[in-house]
Amino acid sequence: TxxxxxxxxxxxxxxxxxxxxxxxxxxxxxxxxxxxxxxxxxxxxxxxxxxxxxxxxxxxxxxxxxxxxxxxFVDAHIHYSQYDMIASFGAQLEDWLQEYVFPAERRFADKDYAERVSGLFLDTLLACGTTTASVFPSVHATSVDAFCAQARRRGMRMTCGKVLMDKQPEAPDFLSDASLAQAEEQTRQLIARWHGTDRLTYAITPRFALSSTDEQLAMAARLFHEFPGVALQTHAAESLPETASVLDRFTDARSYLDVYDRAGMLDARSLFDHCVHIDDQDRSRMAATGAAIAFCPTSNLFLGSGLFDLAAARDAGIRVGLGTDCGGGTSYSLLRTLNEAYKVVMLKESTKPEDQRTSLSARRGFYLATLGGAEALYLDDHIGxxxxxxxxxxxxxxxxxxxxxxxxxxxxxxxxxxxxxxxxxxxxxxxxxxxxxxxxxxxxxxx
Ligand code: GUN
Ligand code: ZN
CATH class of the missing domain: 2.30.40.10 (Urease, subunit C, domain 1)
Incomplete structure (x- = not known):
């Protein structure tokens, strides 16, 4: 109109x-x-x-x-495949994934269902003032087709890419890539079909370190560098138990983020969701490589994951966007997300020496929800x-x-x-x- x-x-x-x-x-x-x-x-x-x-x-x-x-508004991290399981009770990350998320994502093998939910999801974003998001679908290639078709119909600038997951038990059988070769082939086809089509950007999307084999992580990094302009998104250092499991498996890694760094994933257009449990060395690597963070306060509180250090990330020079992370997050509204971001900053800053404390101003908040998100997604030439x-x-x-x-x-x-x-x-x-x-x-x- x-x-x-x-x-x-x-x-x-x-x-x-x-x-x-x-x-x-x-x-x-x-x-x-x-x-x-x-x-x-x-x-x-x-x-x-x-x-x-x-x-x-x-x-x-x-x-x-x-x-x-x-x-x-730019939502730097969200799962459209979790539309039907938002507000699931009483579990932290690892149990919450197995009990609620994975059974919900299983349904996205059905293209009609995926199209219907994509439509509901995108209309929800518009009703919240969100016009761009970096979106996780499910492992199913058809879930990307459904989403991209619906985003295109609405003319929205969106980033999305098939979730890669192939390591049991963190990825359940019913939601695992059939083979390394098939996951790669599907990803290549989806890039050819959708990347740069209208306002769509493809993102290589390994779910997180624990749900991919070493081979799949390497494949993801290789494809990321093969296609100029293609993004990469994954979860990183969200909760303490998850971080401990990562260090258990990747014994050579200095930190959770270092697993991705060693795989060659830190670069311009890479986006790491949460990064609650990172240190100064991780931060300087991210700043030096151009890797970005999605700060997801409602999710970090809902799942009891921890308090993100916004001031440290920005002081280090890292690109930071705001993510709702629905269904781990509890609101599609970036205004509501800013409300909780403010409180997370208050709590985090209260642990620092009094003369070093800052708080999240409204102006910085609105910057994060708009241009900051665009910068984190490397879309600031177009929007923000x-x-x-x-x-x-x-x-x-x-x-x-x-x-x-x-x-x-x-x-x-x-x-x-x-x-x-x-x-x-x-x-x-x-x-x-x-x-x-x-x-x-x-x-x-x-x-
Ligand atoms: N880590 C791996 N998968 C997920 C997910 O779907 N949501 C959140 N919040 N963290 C994850
Ligand atoms: Zn997430």
Whole structure:
């Protein structure tokens, strides 16, 4: 819906870089009565104050005055194949995988089921203001076909790739690749079919170190380097028992992350989910190689995995995005995820000397949910802010989504306070509309 070119009017906030722990004022742009001009091709032409909109960018006006316009949220880590088992009770990572996750993912062998769930999943993301995600499907090649077809139909920028898992008992029989050769062949076919098609990026996706044989890990690394532009994603150092099991099996490795480093997986476009239990040496390797982290606070709390050290990762210069990690995570909303990220940072920082403590500002939070995620996924040439030429994916947020948020916004002293209230009190109810390439892809029904 909607005619392009168009100009979207409202309060506009976007980021040019990480504002950092001390809130660098040059890192963002705020246009209180702003204009976002989107061209016929769905890319950003211009963003600034409404009063300064150049003549050549005038067009159909879509009026969102009184609302906040930010770039579409980027979910750096999520499992569409866990849509039906979110909120599963009472187990930590390893038992939770065996009891709940693997039986649920088994159903994705069925293409029709996978298509249906893909549709539900993507519409849920849009309703939360999420326009891009790095997604785990299941081990089944058809689960990638189903997902990519649905993402393409919605015009969304998505990263996905068949899960690789072939080592028992961590990978159950019924969810294991039939052979090394078949897993490689399927991956090659899927890359040929989907990588670079419309807005899709393929990611080589070994599930985690424990569920792949050494041979499969090596194959994954080899394919990652063979195809320029193809990404790699995997879980890393999520829980302590998992980390201990990894060190048990890989006796030469210095750390969990070192297993991946030795396999040759740390590079630009590699993304490691969680990284709760890493050290300074791991961090300097990640920074040096360009490897990124997905910080998944609701999942880390729900599964009792631990407290991620955001300040240490960013201080080391590592790219960090925010992940919901649903079904390990408990909300599809990146606003709700920021709420829990804030609390994780508070707890983690409380273990540091008082004069070194930081907290997660609203601005840094919104940076992480937008440009930070785009940088972690190496998609910041395309998305993440409103620089001219970027793809016009954006969200309209309501300052008055709930009575509590409305009141807190009304009494706030400045924009920073209002933004923090949105970060802590906001969720999918805040999302008035979500636009993909300048076209409305979701609208709140009450509107
Ligand atoms: N580690 C290996 N597989 C998974 C998964 O599906 N979810 C989470 N949170 N961690 C994992
Ligand atoms: Zn995960």
């Amino acid at each position: 909607g005619e392009l070119p168009a100009v979207f009017r409202g309060t506009i906030l976007h980021f040019l870089r990480d504002p950092g722990a001390d809130d660098d004022p040059d890192a963002w742009e705020l246009f209180e009565d702003g204009a976002l001009a989107v061209g016929a091709d769905g890319t950003v032409r211009w963003a600034g104050e409404w009063s300064a909109l150049p003549e050549q960018h005038r067009g159909t006006v879509i009026d969102h005055r009184g609302k906040l316009i930010v770039p579409g 802010n409103f620089r001219p030429g970027k793809e016009a994916d954006f969200v309209i947020l309501d300052w008055a989504a709930t009575p509590v948020l409305a009141r807190r916004t009304e009494v706030a002293r400045d924009f920073q306070e209002r933004l923090f209230a949105q970060m802590i009190l906001g969720d999918d109810r805040s999302v008035v509309a979500t636009y993909v390439m300048g076209r409305r892809a979701y609208a709140r029904t009450a509107e």
